[in-house]
Amino acid sequence: MHVLRFISRRIGISFLVLLGASLLMYVLTINAGDPLADLRESNSENKQNLMDQRTEIMGLNDPWYVRYWNWLFGVSKCFALQCDFGTTRNGVSVNSLLPQAAASTMRLVVLATLIAIVVGVAIGILTAIRQYSGFDYVTTFLAFLFFSLPVFWAAVLLKEYGAIRFNDWIADPLLSPGAMILWGLGLGLILQAIVGGGRKRRLYTLGITWVFVTGALFYFEAVDWFRQPALGVGVVVIAAAGAAVLVTALVTGLDNRRVLYAALTTVVVGGVSYLALMPVLDEPNWWILFGLLVLAMALSNLVGWLWGGYDKRRAMFVSSITGFIMSLLVAGDQMLSHWASFLDLKPRPISTIGSETPNFPGGFWEDVLDKGTQLILPTILLALVSIAGHSRYTRSSMLEVMGQDYVRTARAKGLSERAVITKHAFRNALIPITTIVAFDFAALIGGAVITEQVFGWKGMGAMFKQGLQQVDPPPVMAFFLVTGVAAILMNLVADIAYAYLDPRIRR
Template sequence: MTKFILKRMGISFLVLLVGSLLMFVLTINSGDPLADLRESNADNRDELIERRISYMGLDQPWYQRYWEWLRGVSGCVVGACDFGTSRNGVDVSSLVANAASSTLRLVTLATLLAIVIGIIVGIITAIRQYSGFDYVVTFLTFLFFSLPVFWAAVLLKEFGAIRFNDWIADPQITLLQSVIAGVVLAVILSSVLGGGWRRRALTAGITLVFVVSALMYFTAVGWWRQPAMGIGVVLLTSLGGAVGLTAIFTGLRNRRVLYSVLTTVGAGVIAYYAVGGLLADPSWPILFVLLLVAIAVGLVSGYFWGGDSRRAAMGLSAVMAVIMSMLVALDRMVYAWADFLQLKPRPISTIGSSTPNFTGDFWENLLDVSTQLLLPTILLTLISVASYSRYTRGSMLETMSQDYVRTARSKGLSERVVIVKHAFRNALIPITTIVAFDFAGLIGGAVITETVFGWKGMGELFISGVRDVDPAPVMAFFLVVGIAAIVMNMVADIAYAFLDPRIRR
């Protein structure tokens, strides 16, 4: 494996080198970087032209300019990157740092959500092939996949931001609206859970009553502007997650794993009160340390409860610790919503990645960043979920028709074991390739999404560089995206070996 990785790195370096030379030549020959100044009527026009020539090195031959750029970026090996200066004399390294952080904030959450939701939906549709749920999901995935991004972004800005901001000023939900929402959710949930018509009717009826009652209650008590969760909601959700994780991955008959995960939930409830003072107005280092402590508690719980299933118990307990930590953080954000509305009466913004001059405590600032992320994240997730769910469905259907899956069923193994331990792991191999390259591509910036929502990310950096015939930002974009593609490709290769031991040889 080491020899293989070194060989791939060597080939990738040559590809990057040739690609960078081609990109540089194409960029500098795509137009005149002095065109706007030549047409200027400013008194100091000649001075401005000389300054730009100096910044961009236009008085040097192209190969010398490329060599200067190559020598600067070679310093990245020792941590001293020099991407050069833009045509305005701005250090491109600082531009790349700001653009990359903005893009990573945008695409990381969207990609993770798309992977999780897409894989889950793909597995369910493969298991329920040719059912009503499968047909509905197929229709929706093709719809999302074919959506024009700019059009969907404009619709989200209209209904998800402008009209929501109008509604939240005096939030009211009528009985008719509650019934419509309840019917839609009832149809979806009964289709997902399936079963006979009696079971479907019971599921739909319970869902309808619950949704209508909850929406009318929330409206009556003004919950939309002053929401609250509390330890009760956190505990019930965590218990549901603990039972669900155990049922999916080991089965509820494995009491040791179940007790381990439930112990982690109990420790989380104690921590909810024990660290309440630290969570009043924390910082990111404090939250990171608390998360590490929570994971450590989960690992210890799994170690002592696990027995013969120690590895599974430690893994699921650690995952449960992360989930419960996220629920506690969400609880704090919910409590901060009322104060956040006082600082920002129209909470959902349509432009930018943060609110200028926003003042608030930690949770209010986190709400501000989260609301800025909300719409572009929804857009990117919907588009990506379509591809992930279809690839997962196809891969699962192909895997479940293999002889070893039929043999596993004939041995009397439960359907959960057949799907999770036999079919799903092998179905992940082709999906891994898609995930790796999709994430690498998104690091390059969701150009249209960033443009519509006014994000200053990698896509905007590339577009401005091409428009201004400025090679420094374009080359920085190429280098970051190229390295990301190489790294993610390597991660995919390593994941192959983990998923299928035969590939290691």
């Protein structure tokens, strides 16, 4: 009952905030210029007729509050699932423009947000654990560098090196032996800094990574893997098994054999299912993939429940995560196996303009690759700044929590460092991080306006810019409504997360 009352109160406050902000946005938009400016300068013989038509369409003869009320009344029909967002000054219904624009922007922003949360929080935890190490100093420097990057300048660099030069290279992907050795050495240095430990451990990590990466690059070069890549069922199963062990170690520790066996059984069931479903996965659709994901989650939970014994809840949780990771690996393997056919259709795979290739003739996976490659550069651009912010806030929050008495008590009781970090420190450190994530989502939507402009995406940013330039309120208000509702929903999710993380907040 307390939770429902808490959520209802937050929804009511959010609605009032959205209503007041919409009034302010509408007034600012209609006073941003003259909607008839282009026609006043026209030399057309029917200039007056055109001005009269636009005046009628936009309702310019009505007072501003009447126009706002008409827009608000149309939007209120959304409660009856009959939304009316008005028409542009050219008489085009905003309802017909909004779905594609919103889908384009949300696809970009949601993906960037998820990447920023996962990577930023992980880096923040690692730097807090490895405070004042070389890894901490380098990460701090890079975080401040990325946080201060001008978006438009970084976008130009990404276009040059991530699109134009990559497209040139992928046409004939050659790596010199010196480049392979340097790549292996660079990744080895990064990994040994993350793993840490004594000098001997660092040298082992550096050497093994160097040999493995260099050998893999020589193999890829020999078999032309960069143009005809694939993982195969064996690699998918091995990678999923590694993920199962890692997730088990983080959640319960490897001493809990039932949870570990549940995760590994999930991998085996997933591998057998992949072999059986290969003909279906070769050319599926989104409904089939969604159904298979639901089935994978159901089977994972069943395996966790059967193996769990006294610890069914955590066994089901670990099995579900393992099943989800394996589903991602299977999808990744399918995309890689269709990379060669995608390159045949689109020799220069990463375009610098647009969110997809018009009239693209490929099948399902080729179409996914086309849209996915177009997501890479703007997603990286949006995610970099957020990763920098998330990592700094996570580090600060973790360091503050790890200095508390209850964390020192947990260590004094003899709990493992894993249990101290995951069960005691991280959960309490999540409360301020949740606030930052919610606000950052709204900031990302605002930043997407510039990013879409640079990369030529026809999303909400283009609609907002055009409406503002033409002093046309309906497109601008549609942008405000979608982004405002999304921001408010994220803040509502954050409030609910507070109540889950700390039950005292519910009161």
